[in-house]
Amino acid sequence: xxxxxxxxxxxxxxxxxxxxxxxxxxxxxxxxxxxxxxxxxxxxxxxxxxxxxxxxxxxxxxxxxxxxxxxxxxxxxxxxxxxxxxxxxxxxxxxxxxxxxxxxxxxxxxxxxxxxxxxxxxxxxxxxxxxxxxxxxxxxxxxxxxxxxxxxxxxxxxxxxxxxxxxxxxxxxxxxxxxxxxxxxxxxxxxxxxxxxxxxxxxxxxx
Numbered sequence: 001x002x003x004x005x006x007x008x009x010x011x012x013x014x015x016x017x018x019x020x021x022x023x024x025x026x027x028x029x030x031x032x033x034x035x036x037x038x039x040x041x042x043x044x045x046x047x048x049x050x051x052x053x054x055x056x057x058x059x060x061x062x063x064x065x066x067x068x069x070x071x072x073x074x075x076x077x078x079x080x081x082x083x084x085x086x087x088x089x090x091x092x093x094x095x096x097x098x099x100x101x102x103x104x105x106x107x108x109x110x111x112x113x114x115x116x117x118x119x120x121x122x123x124x125x126x127x128x129x130x131x132x133x134x135x136x137x138x139x140x141x142x143x144x145x146x147x148x149x150x151x152x153x154x155x156x157x158x159x160x161x162x163x164x165x166x167x168x169x170x171x172x173x174x175x176x177x178x179x180x181x182x183x184x185x186x187x188x189x190x191x192x193x194x195x196x197x198x199x200x201x202x203x204x205x206x207x
Contacts, residue, residue: 008056031060031076037087044090054094089114109133109141123154130164142168162191174198 005013007027017023030052032040040050065074109129116124126145130138145168149155159165165172172184174197182197 007058009058010056025058029058029060030054031062033062034087037091041087041090044094050094054091059091086114089118093118109137113141113144117148121153123156124148125156125158127158128160129157130159130161162194166191166194176200 001018002022002024003017004024004026007025007029043050060076063077065076067074113126113129129145130141133141142164145155145157149170157165157168159168166189169189170186172189172194173180174182174184174194176198181200184193184197
């Protein structure tokens with residue numbers, strides 16, 4: 001369905017949206033790249049007010065826009081560059097409602113993770129964190145999980161992707177019919193072992 005929404009965004013308008021809708025934003029949309037995000041972040045560190053009121057606003061992550069001859073500006077295409085990601089949680093916390101290019105599954109997941117990490121949890125539970133996202137975003141999330149674990153945070157990942165869970169884990173708890181069947185330590189983490197226990201075959205008695 002096609003929908004036109006006036007910016008600044010309202011919670012009522014956002015709550016009417018469904019997956020697959022084509023959304024047209026009408027009004028002022030702020031365009032910024034990582035350098036602008038960095039300056040806003042530095043201004044907040046100094047206790048200064050931002051030059052714009054970002055509450056309920058939208059920021060469009062724009063890629064490079066070299067102008068063609070005779071034109072003042074080039075095509076304003078989007079970017080999903082992760083350089084901006086470290087600044088997004090702070091702006092969201094101040095009331096920014098949407099990053100316009102933050103509509104892909106991978107970007108939504110990364111921003112959600114960043115917001116969760118603002119709470120400084122001791123344990124992070126992730127349920128299918130890479131389901132339905134692109135390869136590049138998966139790699140970013142894998143790196144984040146690895147870094148958090150190395151820094152001492154407990155990270156529990158629930159995943160139906162066997163290769164993913166083996167590559168990410170130091171320990172795997174195999175579940176079947178809602179029950180924990182077997183805990184596999186690092187030296188036992190093979191596709192064969194996980195599948196045997198998941199299917200109800202005792203890996204210690206396999207032929």
